[in-house]
Amino acid sequence: MVMNMTVNEQKPMTNIKKYRTPDGVPADIVMFTLTKRERKTVTKTLPIRELKVMLIRRRSWPCAGMWALPGGFCRESESIYDAAKRELKEETGVDGGHLEYLGVYSTPGRDPRGWIISQAFYALVEEWMLEHRQAADDAEEVGLFTIDEALEELELAFDHREIILDAYRKIQHQMLQTTIAKQFLPEHFTLSELYQVIQTVVPEFKEPNFIRKITSTRSRQGILEEVRDKDGKLLNSNQYSQRPAQLYRFTDHTPLLSIYT
DSSP, X not given: OOOXXXXXXXXXXXXXXXSOOOSBOEEEEEEEEEEEEOOOXXXXXXXXXXXXXXXXXXXXXXXXXXXXXXXXXXXXXXXXXXXXXXXXXXXXXXXXOSOEEEEEXXXXXXXXXXXXXXXXXXXXXXXXXXXXXXXXXXXEEEEEEEHXXXXXXXXXSTTHHHHHHHHHHHHHHHHHHSSGGGGGSOSSBOHHHHHHHHHHHOTTOOOTTHHHHHHHOGGGTTSEEEOBOTTSOBOEEOSSSSSOEEOEEEOSOOOOOXXXX
């Protein structure tokens, strides 16, 4: 015999007041970019590239006057991702494009305002996306800092040093495992330019056989192709070198890489 269950029997009422909720759930955003400036030298050489992170100087308590990541509290009517996009725009005037999720930061006491659980996002974007940045809302100033400046020289608010370091490791992994470097290069580039972009994000990257490996290793074949003119003749450039160097471009091929190949 099947007994009919009442609504209350099927789904017991829960007294949500017995569970304490956080005092706030903010979104923090780590925005990286690669800056580029030409060297003032007689001989031809590659430009100076630097990896930088965008920070704001906080206007009010807590941590007033300290540098911090842009961000703010999520509203009940929006997702945490939407909150991240909104706060980034409100505090810096920057539309960050696609933000990637980094992780949750919930160490007790991380914020003097109470039990604050932060969700962090990050992005590595072209320099032009940040060039019109301006302070607004809770930000007193917006600045770009090198990774060494941000991690070693500045006294950062909250646990933002930890968040920046985690995001830095993420983009280093992306630089070595994906073709994200192409967004910081012209359509046609030399392998020296590509190598420099990689090293700017991953300084410890050292590969003396880079040209051979990137162009002939089986697992990487198809990522790049040589640039040719309409008659099939190879094109080269001596913009940053005394001798002409072969030009390459990225294809749409995404290789399936393995740690065993």
